[in-house]
Amino acid sequence: MDILIDILIALGVVAVIGLFMGVLLAVVSHFFGIEESQRLKSVRACLPGINCGACGYKGCDDYAAALAEGNAKPNLCVPGAADTANALGEVLGIEVEAPKNDVAFVHCNGNCDATSKKADYHGISTCRAAGMLYGGPDACRYGCLGYGDCAAACPAEAICVRDGIAHVDASRCIGCGLCSTVCPKSIISMVPRAATTVVMCNNKDKGADARKACKNACIGCKKCERTCPHGAIKVTGNLAVIDYDKCTGCGACVVGCPTGCLKDVAFPQKSDKEA
Amino acid sequence: MEMFKSLIVILLSSVLVNNYVLSRFLGICPFLGVSKKLGQAVGMGISVTAVMLLASAITWPIQRLLLDRLGLEYMQTIVFILVIAALVQMLEVVLKKFSPALHKALGVYLPLITTNCAVLGVAINNITDGYSFVESIVSSLGCGLGFLLAMVLFAGLRSRIDESEVPKPFRGLAVTLIAASFVSLAFMGLAGIVDTLFA
Numbered sequence: 001m002d003i004l005i006d007i008l009i010a011l012g013v014v015a016v017i018g019l020f021m022g023v024l025l026a027v028v029s030h031f032f033g034i035e036e037s038q039r040l041k042s043v044r045a046c047l048p049g050i051n052c053g054a055c056g057y058k059g060c061d062d063y064a065a066a067l068a069e070g071n072a073k074p075n076l077c078v079p080g081a082a083d084t085a086n087a088l089g090e091v092l093g094i095e096v097e098a099p100k101n102d103v104a105f106v107h108c109n110g111n112c113d114a115t116s117k118k119a120d121y122h123g124i125s126t127c128r129a130a131g132m133l134y135g136g137p138d139a140c141r142y143g144c145l146g147y148g149d150c151a152a153a154c155p156a157e158a159i160c161v162r163d164g165i166a167h168v169d170a171s172r173c174i175g176c177g178l179c180s181t182v183c184p185k186s187i188i189s190m191v192p193r194a195a196t197t198v199v200m201c202n203n204k205d206k207g208a209d210a211r212k213a214c215k216n217a218c219i220g221c222k223k224c225e226r227t228c229p230h231g232a233i234k235v236t237g238n239l240a241v242i243d244y245d246k247c248t249g250c251g252a253c254v255v256g257c258p259t260g261c262l263k264d265v266a267f268p269q270k271s272d273k274e275a
Numbered sequence: 276m277e278m279f280k281s282l283i284v285i286l287l288s289s290v291l292v293n294n295y296v297l298s299r300f301l302g303i304c305p306f307l308g309v310s311k312k313l314g315q316a317v318g319m320g321i322s323v324t325a326v327m328l329l330a331s332a333i334t335w336p337i338q339r340l341l342l343d344r345l346g347l348e349y350m351q352t353i354v355f356i357l358v359i360a361a362l363v364q365m366l367e368v369v370l371k372k373f374s375p376a377l378h379k380a381l382g383v384y385l386p387l388i389t390t391n392c393a394v395l396g397v398a399i400n401n402i403t404d405g406y407s408f409v410e411s412i413v414s415s416l417g418c419g420l421g422f423l424l425a426m427v428l429f430a431g432l433r434s435r436i437d438e439s440e441v442p443k444p445f446r447g448l449a450v451t452l453i454a455a456s457f458v459s460l461a462f463m464g465l466a467g468i469v470d471t472l473f474a
Contacts, residue, residue, distance in 0.1 A: 010350055013341065017354055021361035028365050032372040 039091075040068040046087040047077060052155045054078040054176035067092065078102070079156075079174035102175045102190035103267050104158075104168045106150075109200035109260075110143040111163040115214035126152075131184040140213035142202045144187055150179035171268040193267050196249030197242060201261040204237045211259070218261040224253035282413045285406075288469045289417030295393045296425040297455075297462040302393030306425060307451060309384065316430035317423070319384045324419025326388050327397050329366065330359045331415040334398040335408050355398050356390070363389045393422060429458060 044064040051059035055076035057066055066072035067088065074088035075097050082101075089096035121130050121137035127149040135141035144165040151159040151166060158172035159179060166188070168179070180188040187202040199218065203210040207219035220238030232246035233253055240253075240262065254262045295301045302323070309319045334355050342348055367385050370378040378385075388394060397418045401411035432454055441450050 009345060010347055013345060013347055014350060014354060014357070017337075018357055021357060025361055025364055025368075029368050032369050 037068065040064060042091050043067050043088065046080075046084055046091060048080050048084065050079060050155055050174070052079060052174065052176035052178065054174075054178070073097070075100075078176050081175075100175070100190075101193045102177070103170045103173045103193045104150075104175065104177065104179050104188050105191045105198055106144060106166045106168055107187045107189060107199055107202045108142075108144040108165050109216040109263075110138065110140050110214045111165055111216075114216040115139050115143065115164075128182075128184050136185075140203055140210075140217065142185060142187070142204060143214060145185065149182045149184070150188055153178045153182040192244050193269060195242075195244055195247070196264060196266060197247060197251065197254060198263055198265050199240050199242060199261060200263050201239065204239050206238055210238065216259060216261055219259055221258060223256050223258065224262060227252045227256045282410065284469055284472075285410055285414050286417040286420075287472070289414050290421040290424060291462070291465045292467075292469055293418075294421040294425055294462055295396060295418050296422055297459040298466075299396070300459075301396040302391055302422060305384070305387065305391060305393075306422075306429065307448070307455070310426055310429045310433055313427065313430045313434070315384075316426040320419070320423030320426040322384050323388055323391065323393065323422050324416065326359075326363055326366065326391075327394050327415040327419040327422075328412065329362055330355075330394050330398050331401050331411050333358055333362060335401060335406075335411050338402050351399060351402070352395070355395055359394055359398065360389045393418070425458070429455065432458065 044061065047060040047064055049060050053059065055063045055072070055078070057063035057072070057076075063072060063076070067074060070092075074092060074094065075085040077084045077088075078100060085096045116139045117137050118139045119134070119137040121133065123129050123133065125147050127136075127145040127147040130136050130145050130147055136145045138145060146161050146164045146166065148159070148161045148166065151157075151161060155176065155178065156172050156174045158169045158174070159166050160169070161167070166179075168188070170193075175190065175193075177190050180186070180190060185202065191198060200216065201210075201214075201218035203213065203217045205213070205217075207221060210217035210219050218239050220235050220240070222235045224233045224240050225235050229250065229252060230246050230248055232243045232248070234241055234243065251264055254264050289295075293299060296303065296306045305319055305323070310316045337354060337358060338348075338351065342350060342354065363385060367378070370385070397415045401414055404414070406414055433451065436450055436454060445453070
């Protein structure tokens with residue numbers, strides 16, 4: 001019986017101290033605590049909270065703080081797109097410019113059939129490490145290395161490596177652009193979601209060298225430049241580059257391209273994804 | 276005068292001889308984790324000192340007036356942890372209100388100190404060493420300052436390590452631990468210095 005009483009006393013003492021401390025904490029935070037400003041809270045509630053960093057701030061909380069202080073534009077959230085920007089504009093009571101609606105695209109079609117390896121690489125299996133060693137083990141020194149640094153960086157799990165090259169699932173892509181910054185070959189760029197024609201190559205070598213490295217390479221023949229009725233495509237440094245402000249998506253260049261490195265695409269629109 | 280002298284001895288010995296980090300190996304995690312930059316090390320050291328002072332000022336009366344009288348000495352650890360955790364939380368709330376700048380500077384360290392073994396160690400050692408209230412306050416001040424000293428010393432050392440070429444297998448935490456052991460050895464050399472100071 002004595003033991004039982006001892007245990008109960010010990011229990012009681014700890015419980016009383018705990019209760020006392022709890023009440024004290026509650027009192028202290030009631031009198032001294034500062035409320036997070038309502039504005040900050042409502043701003044934060046508009047943001048998606050995935051902390052991708054596409055806005056240029058250290059996560060959603062940081063961006064919300066900058067917004068609440070009026071130091072940031074409300075259209076920087078790429079994953080949230082127009083809905084978030086409009087919601088933020090409403091909360092903050094300011095005009096909103098249209099947000100960017102981009103999707104990541106891998107400018108490489110050097111799959112296993114089209115290109116070969118110049119060396120057998122047995123190092124750390126990241127693109128960054130492989131790329132540092134003589135430009136990587138692939139025959140084409142501009143192409144996708146296929147170790148998936150981009151896939152690892154993607155917060156939306158939208159990238160997978162298939163057949164030696166990375167593929168972006170546009171319906172999952174949130175447009176944060178993290179993949180394009182980690183790619184050591186800079187073959188991922190952000191293209192407008194509305195784009196219908198893309199260049200599937202990043203090789204800046206002269207035609208013959210490019211062709212030797214990869215069957216699907218852009219050889220810089222300038223045929224597309226001549227066919228394009230809108231002057232939207234230009235060959236710079238032996239590589240076709242599309243100006244999406246001018247491109248109407250007529251597809252004339254795709255038909256004429258001798259190596260098939262120009263391609264028609266139809267990215268799923270944001271509204272499709274929600275539907 | 277005699278009492279003043281004994282307080283000085285307690286203060287100096289807890290800074291130099293019984294340094295919590297380097298002689299008793301308590302509070303190693305913040306010692307290794309936050310000593311990369313001098314500014315952070317100083318911030319952490321000061322906040323640990325403040326919390327140690329506060330903690331022993333509260334835990335001493337709890338031990339002597341409550342636990343001893345009820346014969347619950349064995350509940351010491353649990354009760355102390357409970358009290359210290361609540362205290363630090365309170366300190367954070369109050370700091371946030373009255374000194375947002377200091378709160379921002381301390382940042383994540385303050386909640387980290389909640390479960391710091393050095394703080395608990397000071398509170399418990401004050402009791403086991405049989406210190407009076409004033410003595411235990413002085414001893415915890417000394418321990419805090421000793422922690423600060425160790426942090427600052429080691430932050431300087433680490434910046435030297437960062438610049439030097441370390442053999443590959445030793446890079447990172449390995450060389451840091453070895454350096455820490457050298458600093459600890461150096462502090463062992465101070466043992467006995469305080470007792471002879473007033474002899």
